[in-house]
Amino acid sequence: MAEGLTDLDLLATFLEIYRGGSLTAAATRRGLTQPAVSGQLAKLERELGEPLFVRGSRGVTPTTRADELARRAGPHVDQLRSALDPVPALEGTVRIGGAAEFMTARGLPALVPLTQRGIRFEVTLGLANDLLATLKAGQLDLVLSSVRPGAGLTATPFTDEEFQLVGPPILARTVDQDLLGEDPARALEHLPLVAYSEELPIIRRYWRSEFGKRPKNPTAVIVPDLRAVLAAVIAGAGVSALPRYLAEPALTAGSVELLHHPEIPPLNTLYVVTRGSTPLVDSVVEHLKSRDWGVL
Structure with a gap:
């Protein structure tokens, strides 16, 4: 990689993309245009010889190489930038x-x-x-x-946070698409649920917001950690409503699919x-x- 200030600029831009999840957000944070941020990312990827992000319609998902680079370079870049920061220290x-x-x-x-x-x-x-x-x-x-x-x-x-209803491909294929357009709650009610708790807090909110009723689905797994909920969904235990920031990497990888496409996604x-x-x-x-x- 080239020496000098350019290295710090490239890494600083990379970290803003990594932490914000989008090139647009990184451009705002860095005070650059989006094409400039895209160009800096492309240069860094060329010098590393491998991609750092998977591009999607709603942002970018970091690769394993990006996770490693952020872990190793992040603290050092933050220290260098803070040394030039005129904002007084807080103790x-x-x-x-x-x-x-x-x-x-x-x-x-x-x-x-x-x-x-x-x-x-x-x-x-x-x-x-x-x-x-x-x-x-x-x-x-x-x-x-x-x-x-x-x-x-x-x-x-x-x-x-935006909620998405996701399930493994094998269960997604069991949904009657015609019925889904007419009566989505009934089209989905045969699918087992993977929930955060017995009260089905996120799932119940999704059903109420999108379908105007409580879910009648059977519950297959209850586990009080949304990362574990996603793992169970990927494994085929059932379906669940999850924040997009958790579900998106699995959607990009194809290990889960969107089961429902609301006009306006439910937000919290x-x-x-x-x-x-x-x-x-x-x-x-x-x-x-x-x-x-x-x-x-």
Whole structure:
């Protein structure tokens, strides 16, 4: 790879694409045009001799090589960029809570730049209502929540997650496409469900939003981790409604298929929830609000 500032520019652009999931978002973050970002990515891929992303209609999906490069180069590039950053350092610890799936796939990567400015994060993973109760009790400083809290806490929306109904190809082929157009709930009701909990929270929301009724489907697997839900779906246990950021790599790989194509995909707003204002907490909130998340 060529030496000098160009290396840092290429890697910085790569990291913005990797963390934001799209070339458009990376262009905004880098202050470049989208063709310039595409050109930098193409140059880096040529120099590495292999692709870093699989292009899709809704963004890009990182390859294994991209995961490795981000893991190895990300901390060093962030340190170099922060050394040139005129924003003053922030020192201290922020206790943050969030769902394990979101924090693993999107939340923690988004917070990495703040660690380069001196913020230390103590992360608690769990269910939204439990984390909000912990926040209200003063044991957390902020929570990234899929549930809007009640009185006593401040909720600031920062992005939306989009739900997709997916299943393995072998089950997708059992759906009567004519009936799906006329009565989708009935066309899908023979398919077993893989759910996060007995209450079928995401699945029930999808059925209510798109079909106006509760699902009558049998439940095959209940597992309290959406990554495990996806694994069970891929293995053929059943179908499920999942956030797009989790389902999209499997859709791109062909290991699952979309079972339903709504005109407007159902969305769920994510909130950054606080119980008070401090310079550290405010800096995290502003960082999350200003980030171009796209639709997750």
